[in-house]
Structures are given as C-alpha cells and as structure tokens.
Amino acid sequence: MAIDWAAVRAEFPALTKYTYLSTAGGGPMARATRDAAVRYYDESVSDGDRSWNEWLRRVEATRARVARFLNADPSALAFVQNTSHAMNLLAQWRQGTGAVLAMDDDFPTATIPFLNRGYQVEFLAADEQCRITPECFAAALTPGIRTAVVSTVQYATGFRLNLAACAQRCRERNVMLIADASQSICALPLDVQALNLDCLVCSCNKWGLSGYGIGLLYIRPGLLDGRPLPAASWMSVTHPPAMDNRSTDFKTGVVAVEGGGPSFPNIFAFGATVALVERIGMIAIAARIDELTEYLRSRLDACGCRIVSPRTPEARAGITIIDLPEKERVAAALAERGILVSVRRRGIRVAVNFYNSHADIDILIAALQQCAGN
Secondary structure (H helix, E strand, C coil), rough: CCCCHHHHHHHCHHCCCECEEEECCCCCCHHHHHHHHHHHHHHHHHHHHCCHHHHHHHHEEEEEEHHHHHCCCHHHEECCCCCHHHHHHHHCCCCCCCCEEECCCCHHHHHHHHEEEEEEEEEEECCCCCCCCHHHHHHCCCCCCEEEEECCECCCCCCCCCCCHHHHHHHCCCCCCEEEECCCCCCCCCCHHCCCCCCEEECCCCCCCCCCCCCCECCCCCCCCCCCCCCCCCHHHHCHHHHCCCCCCCCCHHHHCCCCCCCCCHHHHHHHHHHHHHHHHHHHHHHHHHHHHHHHHHHHCCCCEEEECCCHHHCCCCCCECCCCCCCHHHHHHHCCCCCEEEEEEEEECCCCCCCCCHHHHHHHHHHHHHHHH
C-alpha cells in the first residue's frame, strides 16, 4: 500500500510554519508524541502520584516496544537522559581497560567523557571524500586500543559508516565497539543482534523526534558480568519496593543503571514516536529519506553548489553538507524566510526526513540562489 506522505506530514504541526530541514540538530514532535508526554502531566495534575505503578508498567511496555524495534533484549536497554549521560556511564564502566579510538569528525560527546577520565584517545581521520573505510578503521585498531567509539552517521559530514564491517573488525581484535546512533535512530534500520553490537547509545531529540531529556543505552547481554555497575540506585535491585538499603541483589542487564524515579514523560514520548515509525515502516522511511536526499543533491548539482558529503549510496544518509561562502549569513537569511538549517564547520547542514517533501527542497534551492547572490 502506498504511503500518504502528505498525511504523515500533517502529524507534525511545526511543518505548517517552517521549511524544516534541521532534524540533525533537533527534530519536531508529532502530535502523538506530545500527547503521550502530556498524558503523564495530566494524570499527575489530577491524581498526584497515585498512578506510580501504572507509570512503571507503561515504562516497561515502552522498553519492550523499543527493544523489539532494535531487536534487543529488554534487560539490555536502559533509558538515559541523552548521549552524554550514556557515554559517561560507559567511560566510568570501562575505566582502566586501555586506550580509545575515536573518529576525527565526531561530536565532542564521543570523546570528552573519556578524556575527562584520563583515557588515551587516538583519532582516525576520514579521507578526502569524508569516508572511513573498514580497512582504514581496522588499521587504526592498534594493540593498545580496547574501545572504539563511532557514529553510525557523522553529524559534521553526513557520512554513513559501514557499521557491520567495523563491528566485525572489533570482534576480531577483542575491542569493544560503542556506536552512537543519534543521527540515525528512527531514520535507518538498526538491528543490534544482527550487527552483534557491544554498545549502542543515542539521544532521541534529533531523528528520534521526541524532544530533549531522553536517550538510550544498550549493552549486549553478558558484557556487564564481572564488572561493577557504573551507576546504581534504589531501583537497580530486583525488588525495589522492599526498600532494603543493604541489598546487592541487582537486576540483570544494563537496565540496572537507571536512576531512581524514571523520566516518565520523556520515555512515554519516545515510545509514541517509535509507534509512529513502526506504523509507517522503517524500510519505507529509509527509502523516503534516501529518495529526498537524491532529489536535494540533484538540485544542488544543477545550480552549481558544492556538496561536501559522501556521494555513494552506501555512504550517504539524510544529512547533506553544502560548502558555501558566508555560511552564517546565508543560514541567517534562510531562517528569516522560515527555512531551518544548521551551520557546521564544513558548511550549511541540510537534513531531510520522511516528513519533508520535494516542495521543501524546491523552496530551499530558490532561497539559496537568492541568498547566495546577495
């Protein structure tokens, strides 16, 4: 059955006000996502804390939904505040294991938590096409490297990593791989078991379309065995209602690192986003983003704009970096016209998502031609 993309678009009110091409910085919420969070607040206003047990039940139902979405064991999935929160937990957990390999173009969250704890961090630079091949990645896994941190899609270039190949290289060398999916969650299919990923982290305010304050931490079952938890709370034990302050009977899996009171509205919001994505279909969403990206790049080529991002289908994602002079001025002029993009080191970053349209891209191209000529 053909998807009515106009109907999907109508579920995002912000799109009636803006030509929204900045999902890579922060995505708009759908009505259903907002409603899931507001429901919690309405219940809290009307009944106080009376719904505590029902909220906990809904958290676990959401965990089960997200786990199915990622093909993960629910106990291996924790709700965290954001990628920084997850990375700091992992940096604490991995303390003393060895050096870290990171990507030169990666977001600071990939490295600062490790640098803060005194890790030696080695950086791997991309090639002239902004790519990191599995062969180059493997060559950088020198004997001292025990942890590798990668992004599934690079925020600064739009490069899509061959995650399966890199995960395989890490397994061959007994290196733990941490994959940041902040720029691909809900935009590209992701199966943590098929990839045999060690760890996955992400913030859900970007392509996850669920606002700030919600992220994910996945650690493959069994990896936590034999090392202390990086964090624990009264909710970390198998029977929290007992209020036993001597208990060390911890839950199995990374779910044990969650803090005390869950961030109920944020968790429920992301659960609603996943439900929307599942209704549309992950394969259809990925295909839609790819088709719109191809259309965007063909229009940019036609008007002589230089694209920094990788061009091959297997290395590209929904992010396109355009090298323009006076990028800050151009981005500000676009914003005055209601066209939202981001400015990054290499140029203007345009991110197309499944709710965008060919008309959005046409509006951008016309405005770019006007603004660049000013």
